[in-house]
Amino acid sequence: MKRNVTVTRQESLVVPDVQNPFVHRLHFGILDKIQIVIMSVTVAPIRLLLAGMCLVLAWPLAALSLAFRTEEEKRKPLTGWRKAFSGLLLWLGRCVIFIAGFHKIKLRGNPASALDAPVLCAAPHSTFFDTIVCFMGQELKSPVAKIESSSIPFLGTLIQFTQPVFVRREDPNSRAVTIQQIRERGQSGGAWPQVLIFPEGTCTNRSCLITFKPGAFYPGVPVQPVCLRYFNKLDTFTWTWDGPKAFACLWYTFCQFNNQVEIEFLPVYNPSEEEKNDARLFANNVRAVMAKHLNCPVTDHTYDDCRLMVRAARLKLPMEAGLVEFQKLHQKLGVSSKQMQVYLDKFCKIAKSGHISLEEFAIYLHLPKSQALEEVFALYDRDNSGTIDFREYVIGLSLVSGPANSxxxxxxxxxxxxxxxxxxxxxxxxxxxxxxxxxxxxxxxxxxxxxxxxxxxxxxxxxxxxxxxxxxxxxxxxxxxxxxxxxxxxxxxxxxxxxxxxxx
The missing domain is CATH 1.10.238.10 (EF-hand)
Structure with a gap:
């Protein structure tokens, strides 16, 4: 008689409430299609033209403000005449937002000053339209951005004017430098603009809050959480790894009559001494506060899951096959990113459709079905679904086969x-x-x-x-x-x- 054998379930390894926060599908009704066709030949081109004109007007002002700075001046906030154009550029940015169809942005809460909250922590991060937060308040915000964005023709100059905290991903010391810059700005007494960071590190479909990266929390300075909500029935804003491309999101949004967004500034979060000494605890606690206000679950997905999604697609597997909540498995099982990629390659050789059946498991091991084989298969199949997904496969190798293979x-x-x-x-x-x-x-x-x-x-x-x-x-x-x-x-x-x- 076959026994029902299962691996002891650990609460830390249960399946997340939201299994794929990186997918977004647009479902157009007949009226939606008619609206997009009409708007595409009437309003949308005009919006695109006007937004482009505002950017063209903004560029020389930003270029003039940044011209002829010494290396020492580049390490300091803009002052004097260089900062004089800030108000005009802030206004032009708001014009672009209005032209894009965001006619009435609902603001809730009280934006804090740079002195009270050097860092703004915005989530969920689901679209490039989230940068609207940069233009809320009395001055431009300084986003955390990749160094490559500074060299983008035309837009690079506008980005540099915001005096962002640049991240150099190829530099192993980049994280330490970024943390130090945020700390220095936080201790400047409000001389620097507020740093705007999207701690999730990548875009999701707003169904949950994924793991907050601890980088912005290492300095231990007060942060103001900012919650973002979009309300259009047809969600043309969301830009994820598996969904409409960037220009499609932009164009469809320009084809909406009115785009509704709410930005809620929560009370400033002042870290405790324990949180100052533990950036991950600080990040998780801030996330918990935001999730409560947003009434959404949290998961342990990270940018590493996105990389595994892309690798899965290259291996001709469904993209969602690569989603495992990498950070959680890394912490609980000690599986590195490199090991995870090796496991995914191995999984691909066994599974044909993103899941391993008992038959495929037997073929992979060159064995016929037997009671012993079914017992081992059941140890991998944690949810008793009759198949093994990639997450279960990784856990099985780590908790079942790995320890046994002494x-x-x-x-x-x-x-x-x-x-x-x-x-x-x-x-x-x-x-x-x-x-x-x-x-x-x-x-x-x-x-x-x-x-x-x-x-x-x-x-x-x-x-x-x-x-x-x-x-x-x-x-x-x-x-x-x-x-x-x-x-x-x-x-x-x-x-x-x-x-x-x-x-x-």
Missing amino acids: NDTIQFAFQLFDTENQGYISKEGFTQILCNAFKMNTQDVQVLFDKVDSDKDDKISFDEFKAYAEEKPEYAKLFKTYHELVQGNGHVENNGTPPKAKFD
């Missing part, structure tokens, strides 16, 4: 096959065990033997056996499970039994 287990399994204590596994001994234990036919045994026998000398040495066991750690758990079944039942139903002494 040197002692490998040594035990090798001795099991080495029936005559020759120091190597012969083809006869290999065939005898696998045919008896799993009812494999001799042809399948030959294929598996050839895979393990890397030097093709018709003998499997311990090193060859160990190398293959490390490549496929599922075998270790499989034989341990089979051994336990034999010891517990004295037989394996419908699968024959090798002499029990060989397993003792």
Whole structure:
């Protein structure tokens, strides 16, 4: 009789409420399509033209303000005549927002000054339109931006005028430099503009708040949480990894009569001493406050999940197959980003549609179905769905097969096959065990033997056996499970039994 075996569920590894926050689909009704067609030949081109004119007017003002600065001046906030154009550029930015269809932005709460809250923490981050926050209040905000954005023709100059905190991803010291810059600005007594950061680090579909990156919280300065909400029935704003492209979002939004957004400034969050010493705790607590106001769940997805999504797509798997809440698995299981990519490549070789069935699991291990195989499969299948997704596969390798694949287990399994204590596994001994234990036919045994026998000398040495066991750690758990079944039942139903002494 098959036993219902499951791995002990850890609350820290349960499936998230929102399994894919990086997907967005637009569903156009007949009226929506008619509206877009009409607006595309009437209002939208005019909006695009007027917005472009405002940017053209803004560029020379920004360029003049930034001209001929010394290296020392670049490290200080704009003052004097260089800052004189700030009000006009702020107004032009608001004009662009109005032209884009955001005719009435609803503001809630009280925006804090740079002295009271050096950092603005805005979420959820779902679109490039979120930069509207930069133009709210009495002065422009300084966003955290990639250094590459400073070299974008035309727009790069406008971005530099906001005096952003640039991040150099290729520089291993970039995070330390960014933290130091935020700390210095926070201790400047309000001389610098507020730093605007989107701590999620990437765009989502606003169904949840993903992990906040701790970078902006390391300085330990007060932050003001800012909640963003969009209300249009047709959501043309959301720009995710799996959804409409940037220009499509822009154009569809320009084709809306009125775009509704609400920006809520929550009370300033002053960190405790414990939070100042633990940036991740600080970030998680701020996220919890924002999630409560937004009435949405939190998940442990990160930008690393997006990278795995892209890799999954390249491997011809569904993009969502790569979503595993990487940060959580990294913390709980110690799986690195590089290991996760290796696991995904391996998963792709087994799964054909983003999930591993029992049949695919058997084919991958070159084994027929058996009770022992079903037992191991059940250990991986954490939700008892009958298939194994990539997240379950990673957890299974880490909690099931990995621990089972110890040197002692490998040594035990090798001795099991080495029936005559020759120091190597012969083809006869290999065939005898696998045919008896799993009812494999001799042809399948030959294929598996050839895979393990890397030097093709018709003998499997311990090193060859160990190398293959490390490549496929599922075998270790499989034989341990089979051994336990034999010891517990004295037989394996419908699968024959090798002499029990060989397993003792």
